[in-house]
Amino acid sequence: MKAIRLRTEYLQEPIGIDIVKPRFFWNCEGGIKQTAYRIICKRDGETVWDSGKVLSDAMTHITYDGKPLGSRDIIDWSVKLWDEEGKEGEISSSKFEIGLLQPSDWKAQWITGNYIVCRKKRYPADCFRKIFKCKDIAKARLYITACGVYEALINGRRCGTFVMAPGYTDYRKRIQYQTIDVTELLVSGENTLTIWLADGWYRGSCGSWGLKNQYGSVTKLLVQLEITYTDNTVHTVISDDSWDWSNDGPIRFADNKDGEIYDANYTASYKGKAKLTKNRVIPVASNNVGVSEQEHFTAKKIITPCGKTVLDFGQNMAGYVAFSLNAKARQKITLRFGEMMNSDGEFTQANFQLVFGKYVTPLQQVIYTCKEGHNQYKTRFSIFGFQYVQVEADFDINPQDFEAIAVYSNLERTGFFDCSHPLVNGLVHATVWSAKSNHLDVPTDCPTRERHAWTGDAQIFFETASYLFDFAAFSKKYLFDVYDWQRKNGKLPHIAPDGGADFYMKPMNGSVGWSDVGIIIPYQYYKIFGDRDILQRFYNGMASYARFMISRCGKTMPVFAKRIRLSEGNRKYLVNTGQSYGEWAEPVDVCSFKWQDFATPHPEVSTAYTSYVLGLMAKIAEISGYEKDAEKFKKYSEGCKNAYRELVSGGKYDLDTDRQAQLVRPLAFNLLNEEQTEFARKRLIKALEHYRWRLGTGFLSTPMILSVLAEYDLEAAYRLLENEEIPGWLSMPLHGATTIWENWEGPYNTQGAGLGSLNHYSKGAVCRWLFDTVCGIRVNGKNQFVVAPRPGGSLTHASASYNSIYGKVQSKWEKTDNKYEFTITVPANCEAKISLPDGSEHKQPAGTTTYITEV
Known part of the structure; x- marks a missing residue:
């Protein structure tokens, strides 16, 4: 028996983690049963931990228990297994590397461009340079981060593969750094380290309206290059005010949403010097997968009825375009990125752009000015959502000169599904690609308009994502984003990080179904990955949020809340306060949206989720050994359940309804008594019949409806799954979708606003059901x-x-x-x-x- 898929803290041979007692994982190959294992860890050839032969079948979450580890330690570890017959297997090996653990490890100073920033202006990308000499090199590590986004090169070769580094966090609270092995990039003699720095999420466009300066207005850089020579001496190159700087390079404008303006006739002069600046946040390791270029796509050329040139890459995605072509000096190419062609056969961005007067966002464009001869370009600091690229140029375009490159976090694909129904397979394909397009260091709703890391989208999709991808490290990082935001009263956000959130959305923080991510994901994470540590790590934050939920029980919002009559015992558990999203996004002919839906409480949804989430929290408290907490959370969970039962016994929220969501939710959360359950089950079938077996649920209940139906009527669940009419899952692949649509109508949206991403994974959460029910895993x-x-x-x-x-x-x-x-x-x-x-x-x-x- 042999150990395969060796991992350290869910990562394959990570470099630069900051966990000093990491856990080891593997799978087994050959044999039936592992009866023992032995782990040996070595540092510079010296054994720092030998577990000895441990009689156990454990192959996950095995904690390092050796000599203390320090900054920069490289640990080679191996594991040997014994099978059911006691036969000793061959050794499997892996390694990990510790990053910089202490603030004192950082000798570098924060630097910035040498200019005075006006918050209302946009600036070219900064260019930094340091020239230095090396002796014979044994190893070299580049520790680097930024407030902004950076790309580093040594002697003209890229350092690492991380795109849009250092990734997205709330930079006011947490900044991730990267550790990059640059040994092979350095030479004996003179070396040149150059770094581009652009606005990114820090200073660039965030949210629907592309709000700027959300985390700061002065972009900055922190760089520490540590070079170990063959004689064991160490040379450290640090960022300081001796670095050369200019902003007269070819990247004249760079915005993560709007795009780039690039003039190939410019070359950075580096005639100035960097300026020292400060930052109170100490960088930390992300302990997460990086963001990289992934699949590459070739184009088919389209000439539209109006004579426009459009490149069709055949797959909706998030990423950018690269090209290599010959041109004359000052010739221009303008690329505009979009998801669809309109009904006239013309390229359009209307489905995701917002317009206010002359202000349009996002632009999703590249304006490139050619130099004489050969031109080679690839976007550095922007990501676009697109399948189509409209090309405007003052010379002929050859589609073979262009390729699209998908960009997303390095999420290994772990789940595959196939069946006899091609549209179901198409649904899975679309879901996978929407997930890829919306997991660039954080889980976003779409890669075009908002690009917000909505907590609701993350929580409803977590189980599906955990089937489809190796999702543990990524989702743990996101939980840190969520809890970075948490307020003193325990409230959690609806968007995290929340840069670019419109001011009027602030009261939506704490909305059930969204903010509940902070309890729902850790609990599901524990169940899927068997990880108790996640519950311990976030327990205090989860308990604080649970108490925040309890604080809303029995309260009624002044002015907007409708008065609800309940018995005295149940009234104190009804949640009828706080702005929230409710079910959200039901089909318009089921429940049309009105502005009041933002302003008013949703007592049916809020009471249901409060009962459900506090029930989960009671289980978490029990698992974690907090018995008094468990009793309190369980008491309120049961109290809310009883209040809910009375709430749906008549009036506006009566179970005798055609609103599928109001029947799915209590059935999914087991909120009803026996009589109510039987009635709701029958009434749900009737509601589906009335709606011609189309989906009438909204955002929160759509992922749950098939599981609810399968509990008592499996054929009804399949009938709903296989519906091809709008609204329905299969209507998307039927109409050629390669990603999941935000609105059921997709490019055929007739709801008036005209807005709707064609790359929005939330409806694809149903794919969990294909794994756990259709195939039953x-x-x-x-x-x-x-x-x-x-x-x-x-x-x-x-x-x-x-x-x-x-x-x-x-x-x-x-x-x-x-x-x-x-x-x-x-x-x-x-x-x-x-x-x-x-x-x-x-x-x-x-x-x-x-x-x-x-x-």
Whole structure:
């Protein structure tokens, strides 16, 4: 038996982490059962920890327990396994590297461009340079970060692969730095380190209206290059006021949303000097995956009815374009990036742009001025959401000169699904690509207009994302973003980081369904990844938010709240205060949006979520050993449940309704008594019939409706899934969508506003159901799975594979004549409980087994 997929803190051979007691992970290959392991960690050849032979089947969350680790330590670790027969396996090896742990490790000084900043002006990218000499080099590490976004080069070669570094955080509270191995970029003799610095999220456009200076107005840079020579001496190159600086390079304008203006006839002169500045925030490691260039796409050229040239890359995505072509000096190319062609066959950005007078945002454009001869360009400091690029140039364009490059966080794909229904497969494809397009260091709603890291989108999609991608490190980083925002009263945000949020949205912080991310994701994270540490790490913040939720119980907002009559015992648990989103975004013919929906409380939604989230918090408190907290949270969870039952017993929120969301939510959260449950189940079927088996749920309930239906009427769930009419999941791939649409109508939106991203992953959260119900794969604790496939609808076969934290589990079924054939693969060192539609149950060890049942 051999250990494979070795990870340190969920990362593959990370460099520059700041966790001094990291945890080790692996999967097993060969054999049935791991009976023992031995981990050895070495630093410079010296053993710093030898676990000895540990009799255990554990292969995750094994904590380093050796000599203290310090800044810059490089640890080589290996693991050897013993199988069920006691046979010793071969050694598998990995490594990790510690970054800079102490503030005193930073010798560098923050520097900035040598000019006086006017907050109302925009500036070219800063160019910094340091020339230095080296002896014979053993190793070199570049520790670097910025308030802004940077790209570093040594001797003209790029340092690392991180795009839009250092990533997105609330820079007033937390700044991530990168550790980059630059050993191979340096030479003996003279070396040149050059760094570009642009506005990024720090000073550039944020939010729907492209608000500027959200985290500061002076961009700045911190650089520390540590070079170890073969004689063991160390040479440190630090950022200070000796660095050369100018802002007269070719990047004349750079904005993360609006784009770049690039003049290839310019060359940075570096005739000035950098200026010292200060920053009170000490940089920290992200302990997360980086952001990199991913898939590359070629273009098909389109000439529109108006004679415009448009490049179609065939896939909606987030990223940018690169080109390589010959031109004459001063010739210009203008690239405009968009998601769709309009009904006249012309390129448009109208579906995501906001206009106020002459102000338009986002521009999503590149204006490039050519130099004589060969021109090679790739965007550095902007990301666009697009499938189509309109090209305007004063010379002929060859589509072969252009390529699109997708850019997103390095999320390894772990979940794959395929079935006999091509539109369901198309839905999965669209969901995967919307997820890729909206996970650039933070989970955003869309890569075009808002680009906000909405907490509601993150929480409803977390389980789906955890099937599709290796999501643990990324989502943990995002939880830090969420809790960086938390207020003293425990309130959590609806957007995190919140740069660019419009002023009138401030009261929406604390909205249930959104701010609940701070409890829902840690609990789901614990269940999926078996990680108790996540609960301990955020427990105080979660408990504080739970108490904030409790503080709203029994209160009624003045003026806007509708008076609700409940019995005295239940009244003190009703949540009828605070602005919130409610269900949000139901189809207009189900519940049309009115401005009052922003201003008024939503007692049905708020009371339901308060009961549900406090119930989760009670479980978290029990797991974490806080028994008194658990009792209190459970008391309020049950109290809100009882209040909810009375609330939906008549009046506006009565269960006798065609609003699917008001039936799905209490069923999903188990809020109803037995009689109410039976009624709501039947009424939901009737509501679906009245709406011609189309989706009438909104933002919060859409991900839950199939699971609710499958509890008591599996064929109803499949019927809803397979609906091809708008609104419905399959209507998107039916109409050619390669990503998930914000509005059900997508490019056919007739709701009036005309706004709607075509790359908005939230509706794709339903893909979880394809994994956990259609193919039935669920993690069920340490080294354990439940596999309970549930065939149905028109599907004749389906298969899913999930490379979980415990290994790759696969479930495949096929309908043949009057039989189902199920083929299930359980990874080494794991077991699965198999539950089949005929009621039979099996306990399956590692390996592949086929089961046959009657239809």
